[in-house]
Amino acid sequence: FNYYNIAIRIDNLLVDFLLPLITLAGIAGIYRLRKTPFKMSLYTLVIGGFLGIIKNNGLFFVALLVVYAIITVSRNKTSATLTKKINYSLSMIIGSVTPFLLWLNHLNQFPAQSKHGVNVNAYQSIFEGKNEEVIGQITDAFLDTVLSVSTPSTQGLLLGLIIVVVSSIVLKTMSGKKNSFITLGFTLTIITLTYYLGIYFMFLFSMPIEEAIILAGFERYTSSLVIFNLGTIMFTLVIEWDRAFYIQDIARRDSRGFKSVRMKMIYQYTTLLVTGSAFLFILSENNGMIYTLSTYDRTIQGQVKNIVDERFELSTDRYLVVSTNEEDVNNYLIAVVGRFYLYSPYVDGREAFDMNGDDFISLISGYDTIVVLDSHQTFKQLAEEEFNQSLDPGQYRVSELIKQD
Incomplete structure (x- = not known):
């Protein structure tokens, strides 16, 4: 998990x-x-x-x-x-x-x-914007990803299949009783195919072309099903393992409830090992979340959130987000985060400001609001020359800057 x-x-x-x-x-x-x-x-x-x-x-x-x-x-x-x-x-x-x-x-x-x-109309509009070539690209990328053994979610599905097959054989051999693993494997296969088909249609109908072609969020969506499958398999394994005991009454189980003292020892030590590993994983997860929280203010999401208030009414204003982080500007992270918090489709991120004053004014005039995430020396110097004002991290209305100029 x-x-x-x-x-x-x-x-x-x-x-x-x-x-x-x-x-x-x-x-x-x-x-x-x-x-x-x-x-x-x-x-x-x-x-x-x-x-x-x-x-x-x-x-x-x-x-x-x-x-x-x-x-x-x-x-x-x-x-x-x-x-x-x-x-x-x-x-x-x-x-x-x-x-x-x-x-x-x-x-x-x-x-x-x-x-x-x-919104059904929005879904229809998104789908109609995808021609046959785009649909083919999405389909090919989807099949290649699903059928690749290097894909983590596919590895998880294969892991579940291996556990089902091995558990069925081992329990049948050791106890001589029938078990429900074959039925479970068939059921999970139907569930998995249905879920993956739903994800495929999601990429076609409700995701923009640029995101659908690269299967944005694929691992996140499929990991949910992998966790569900593995959890269901573990439930079944516990139930079937319990049924394999010689004594079904849990209260009466002692050393004679096992096939041998050696089997009892293996069972107990395995339980301790798995329990200890689980605690270590939980500790790692907890520390990971604490670290993420402690470093959040230094991330792009944290910088944007600290400067702007998240909005829930659609805005038509144009925003320019200024940052010294060239990588996050080029990969559109800043623009995407800005669009989410500002709730506007017109948000651009920019790092390069190697230009003269006239070009700077022309660029700024194309926006309604400037959001400065950090101390950008080139931008700051141009602003001081043109507006006689040092633009520290914060929000600035372009109309007020130009009016002041």
Whole structure:
């Protein structure tokens, strides 16, 4: 989990890690409450409703959770009648999607104030802007990435496949009992193909051409499913391993509950090793987040946030972001971060100001606001010569500068 969370954490999008974790928590709760349908359905609609409003693609994980819950209810052999099972199933479906529909309605009422609305017309416009050549480029890049064993998410899928096959063979050999790994492998394959197909359509319909061609965010999206798959496999492994014990009553398990004293020793030492490794990974993750937080003010995101207030109303003003970081200007990071915080499509980043005064005035006049991120000596000198003012890090209205000049 920590390894595949790196692709998510580097992009500072914790939600893509939360989606599979909360889904796994939902599955664990459903399994634990499988003999009490009422409690299980209540638990499912709460977790499902929460999942749906974390992120739009959270609906996929909501569907997985609800389908598993419905299957669990249908297999219940207690006092639950067919009518009750149908009622439980309907309540879980309705309760899980209602928060998302309410949130979607809220966004439709205030479209200009949100960056996260679902707009069918916008999706259609983005797709129509992609011709056959562009669609072919996206398709080729997608297939090459998915089928490459050097892709981390593909490695994760292969890791899951290896665990499923090896576990099935080992448990069958050791216990002589049937296990559910083959069924699990088939189920996860269907889920994976469906999820990847959804990602492919996302690149086609809802992502701009320049981002879709390079499959922007591919690892972040796919890492969510890899974490879900591995978590589900671990759940199944624990259940099947437990069923393989000679004594099913946990309270009565002692040294005779194992095939031999040596097997008991291997089991216990392995448990200690895995637990210790987990604590070390958690410590590493915690230290990584602390380091990221302590150095945030020195990043482009931190510099922009410290100077401008994040806006939620679409602006048509033109902004020039001045920075000494040539690399982040050339790779458009500054422009992208500026567009997010300023909520304007007209944001440019610039580092080069080797020009005379007339060209400087002509450049500045094309913008409404200047955002200075750091002490840029060339820009600062030109500003002092033309405006008789030292422009330290901050925001400056161009109309006020030219008026003052």
